[in-house]
Amino acid sequence: MNVIDLEQFACQRLDINRQRLALKEQQEQRLTVAYNGGLFCIDIALMAFLASWDNAFDLYLKDSYGNPIYIDSAEALLERCRVRWSEVMNDWHNQHQELKKVRRINQLDE
Numbered sequence: 801m802n803v804i805d806l807e808q809f810a811c812q813r814l815d816i817n818r819q820r821l822a823l824k825e826q827q828e829q830r831l832t833v834a835y836n837g838g839l840f841c842i843d844i845a846l847m848a849f850l851a852s853w854d855n856a857f858d859l860y861l862k863d864s865y866g867n868p869i870y871i872d873s874a875e876a877l878l879e880r881c882r883v884r885w886s887e888v889m890n891d892w893h894n895q896h897q898e899l900k901k902v903r904r905i906n907q908l909d910e
Contacts, residue, residue, distance in 0.1 A: 819899055827892040833880045836870060838863030842881045842888075850878035 831842045840846065841864050853859055853874040860868045871877055 816899065820896070823892065823895055823899065827888055827895075830888045830891075831884065832864070833877070833884050835877050835880060836872065838865075838867060838869030840864060840869075840877075840881075842885055847878060847881050847885065850874045850881065 833840050833842055838861070840861070855874055859871040859874055861871055863869050
């Protein structure tokens with residue numbers, strides 16, 4: 801490989817990393833759910849907490865904006881979170897697989 805080939809390879813690698821980072825940011829922004837006037841960022845900790853909550857007790861959660869939101873049904877919020885999580889992770893996985901294919905095709909051309 802000469803210097804020009806190395807520069808092209810470095811640029812392609814940087815471009816792939818940028819695309820991967822942009823995809824990650826795009827999908828993480830989609831990991832939100834609205835409930836009872838609040839907006840919640842979905843993560844494993846939130847889903848685990850909701851799954852373990854006893855609905856016999858009142859639940860107030862701080863939303864993404866720092867506001868306390870009354871959760872009338874932890875099960876209902878958990879179900880919304882699970883559905884959204886599944887949608888986003890499925891899309892993310894499929895798009896990530898496409899990025900990997902593009903990278904492999906580019907490497908074959910060299």
